[in-house]
Amino acid sequence: MHKPVLLKEIIEYLNPRANQNFIDCTLGGGGHSLAILKKIEPEGKVLGIDLDKEAIKRLQGIKNLILVQENFANLKLIAEKNNFFPVNPVRKGGSSNSTALSKNKESQGTGLSNGVNGILLDLGLSSDLLEKSGRGFSFLRDEPLDMRFDLNDDLTAEKIINSYEEEELAEIFEKYGEERFSKRIAGKIIESRKTDFIKTTNQLVEVIKKAVPFRFQHSRIHFATRVFQALRIAVNDELGVLRKVLPQAIEILAPEGRLAVISFHSLEDRIVKRFFKEKSGLKIITKKPIRPSLEEVEENARGRSAKLRVAEKL
Numbered sequence: 183m184h185k186p187v188l189l190k191e192i193i194e195y196l197n198p199r200a201n202q203n204f205i206d207c208t209l210g211g212g213g214h215s216l217a218i219l220k221k222i223e224p225e226g227k228v229l230g231i232d233l234d235k236e237a238i239k240r241l242q243g244i245k246n247l248i249l250v251q252e253n254f255a256n257l258k259l260i261a262e263k264n265n266f267f268p269v270n271p272v273r274k275g276g277s278s279n280s281t282a283l284s285k286n287k288e289s290q291g292t293g294l295s296n297g298v299n300g301i302l303l304d305l306g307l308s309s310d311l312l313e314k315s316g317r318g319f320s321f322l323r324d325e326p327l328d329m330r331f332d333l334n335d336d337l338t339a340e341k342i343i344n345s346y347e348e349e350e351l352a353e354i355f356e357k358y359g360e361e362r363f364s365k366r367i368a369g370k371i372i373e374s375r376k377t378d379f380i381k382t383t384n385q386l387v388e389v390i391k392k393a394v395p396f397r398f399q400h401s402r403i404h405f406a407t408r409v410f411q412a413l414r415i416a417v418n419d420e421l422g423v424l425r426k427v428l429p430q431a432i433e434i435l436a437p438e439g440r441l442a443v444i445s446f447h448s449l450e451d452r453i454v455k456r457f458f459k460e461k462s463g464l465k466i467i468t469k470k471p472i473r474p475s476l477e478e479v480e481e482n483a484r485g486r487s488a489k490l491r492v493a494e495k496l
């Protein structure tokens with residue numbers, strides 16, 4: 183079962199109180215959502231979003247938890263469809279600057295009496311995806327090279343590895359994995375592809391091993407880590423969806439509502455940091471990112487690289 187990272191800190195910074203409403207954009211095992219739900223009883227609601235069908239299935243039937251299997255890149259639309267916007271008085275006609283969807287809801291006088299008080303993004307992989315999905319997220323298991331969060335998407339890691347040009351592969355490993363041997367690895371992939379398709383995680387690890395010099399094969403971080411991270415980011419357009427969701431989250435939040443983002447590598451953290459700095463109408467609550475305590479990291483290694491940033495809508 184996935185153990186939520188920085189749970190105590192999320193509760194402290196989002197400060198959920200009775201009858202407030204929250205959006206969890208990355209439901210996963212539901213650890214954060216369930217803790218928030220307890221604090222917002224009796225009337226508060228959590229809108230839980232995840233691309234992964236299994237995550238949604240596991241959490242069905244919980245009171246005041248609304249589940250949506252969707253990409254958080256479409257946050258505003260998802261929120262509108264589920265009445266997660268402040269309640270509007272019943273009025274004839276509707277305002278000129280709202281979308282057709284919200285106009286329709288306004289005329290019914292629906293929405294949330296407290297608005298949306300907090301939004302959470304806990305990026306990356308859940309332990310369930312890593313260990314049980316069979317989609318090749320981990321180089322420690324021999325599985326098909328898939329890496330999709332959303333099984334309806336066409337692009338898989340296998341497609342990238344077996345069809346992209348050498349330069350494109352090297353660019354992905356360099357840009358999304360900050361991999362120092364990206365060119366050599368891309369070269370070995372092309373060479374190996376000439377004789378056989380690379381279809382599994384083990385096959386890919388073997389190819390990477392041939393490209394990485396021996397003395398770098400025993401560092402603290404496994405030599406395949408960066409390529410696997412890069413592929414996952416490329417398959418799911420993880421940086422693109424993060425850039426899309428941040429302004430939508432701020433738009434949806436009620437005044438004084440907070441956005442909390444937990445990221446797991448510097449590429450994501452940089453995007454969040456810059457957005458918080460450049461976006462007007464935001465108060466940065468965490469001047470420096472919050473890191474898990476030593477005790478937490480000892481208990482849950484996944485938290486090792488986590489960084490939490492929080493901002494408040496003015």
Ligand SMILES: C[S@@+](CC[C@H](N)C(=O)[O-])C[C@H]1O[C@@H](n2cnc3c(N)ncnc32)[C@H](O)[C@@H]1O
Nearest residue numbers: 186208210211212213214232233253254304307
């Ligand atoms: C780190 S886990 C969340 C764990 C969760 N906070 C908990 O405590 O159990 C991230 C989740 O986000 C989902 N996810 C990743 N990208 C997504 C996207 N663009 N849209 C919706 N869900 C996404 C993944 O499927 C995964 O279940």
